[in-house]
Amino acid sequence: MTVKVLIVDDSAFFRRRLTEIINADPRLEVIASAADGLEAVEQVSRYRPDVVTMDLEMPxxxxxGAVKKIMRRRPTPVLMLSTWTTDGAKATLDALDAGAMDFLPKRFEDLAQDKASARQKLCDRINFLATHSKPNKHTSIVKAPEQPATPVIPAEKKKIELVVIGTSTGGPVALQNVLSQLPANFPFPIILLQHMPATFTPSFAERLNSQCDIQIKEAQQNDPLRPGVAYLAPGGQQLLLKGRRGQLYLQVDPGPETATYRPCIDVTLESVSQICPAQTLTIIxxxxxxxxxxGAIKMHQKGATIWAQDQQSSTIYGMPMAVAKAGIADKILSLxxxxxxxxxxx
Known part of the structure; x- marks a missing residue:
């Protein structure tokens, strides 16, 4: 079945360009377009698209604002197309908070070096969101609500000294949800790995730090790990654990440009597995x-504790599903x- 797409952008030229790219993919079809947010909300109700591509700045x-209204009226997967600047990063993170599923650069040149690959990545992402995601209704997450019905599950009996959390699509809101529950005196350091461009991670770290009781910062070269501090891997870089137990620090490394992900969760977990795997709680x-x-398989083989998010609370049940299917998850849990x-x- 063809994926129905609604394009929202105030530039007629960009709408035409995007329509040509999407309609060239046999899996996808542009069924309508809108020039502003109000029109977008109306078009979603009228045409019931499977995915909406959304501009940020519109009259x-x-x-x-459009994402908020769409999520309240008819929740639909929304892919934000944004500029990869500091201002664009802050606005995109606001859109994700409002319920947008994912984001890509509005300059397709930032997706890949050649046009064909960039167009393919865009179409693949649209198709994936239509077939694998479930939209989030608009919520403002500061503290997770109490859920008395949730069964009490015993905490880990192993001695934990480090927590590593890896995530991708849906991660900004998920991390907000989890980290906002932690007290300021949380006894362990945390390494955060979120697939995100370099221009976004400083704003994301700042945002998380303002919303949580623990300290959250973008990781820097040779940062010593301290309890109660979460270190967010810089976008466009690999984050490696160095040192020895009791004297751990972080190394920021560009890594090969051919790497699929920078930061890459597997790369970081490989470095952790060489130092303190049995003392590390890994959460996907x-x-x-x-x-x-x-990386989680290697950690598990060396005695690590592995948790995976459950399908019901996942925006995209891909990475945690892989861990669950590998049979290495000690617990499968909601956020x-x-x-x-x-x-x-x-």
Whole structure:
């Protein structure tokens, strides 16, 4: 069945260009377009698209406002097309908070070096969101709500000294949900790995830090690991664990340009597996693909504790599904349960 796409952008030229690219893919069909956010909300109700591509800056109602209204009226997967600048990063993160599924650069040249590959990546992402995601209704996550019905699951009996959390699509909101549950005196350092471009991670770290009681910062070269601090891997770089138990620090490395992901969860977990695997809790959250699975398998073989997010609470059940199917997950948990169990760790 053909995926129905609604294009939202105030530039007639960009709408035409995007329509040509999408309609050239036999899996996809542009069924309508809108020039502003208000028109977009109306078109979603009228045409019921499978995916919406959304601009950020538009007259009458911007992309963030449009996403909020769409999520309230008829939740639909929304792919934000944004500029990869600091201002664009902040606005895109606001859109993800509002319920957008994912984002890609509006300059397709930033997706790949050649036009054909860039167009293919765009179409693949649209098709994936239509067939694998479930849209989030608009929520403002500050603290996870209490859920008395959630069964109490015993905390880990192993001695944990480090927590590593890896995620991709849906990760910004998921990390917000989990980390906002942790107290300021959380007893362990945390390494955060989120697939995200270099211009986005400083704003994302700043945003998380303002929303959580623990300290959250973008990781820098030779950062020593300290309890109660979460270190977000810089976009466009690989993050490696160095040192020895009791004297751990981080190394930021560009890694090969051919790497599929920078940061790559598997690369970081490989470095952790060489130093303190049995003392590390590895958590794989929502995301497409299988990054983190190979590294988690190596960690599991060396005695690590592995948690995976459950399907029901995942925006994209790809990365955690890979871990679950590999049979290495010690626990499969909702976001709220992950936060509660982390808080119980001592």
């Amino acid at each position: 009458l109602l911007d992309g963030i 959250l929502t995301g497409m693909g299988a990054d983190g699975c190979e 709220t349960e992950i936060g509660k169990l982390l808080t119980a760790l001592k």
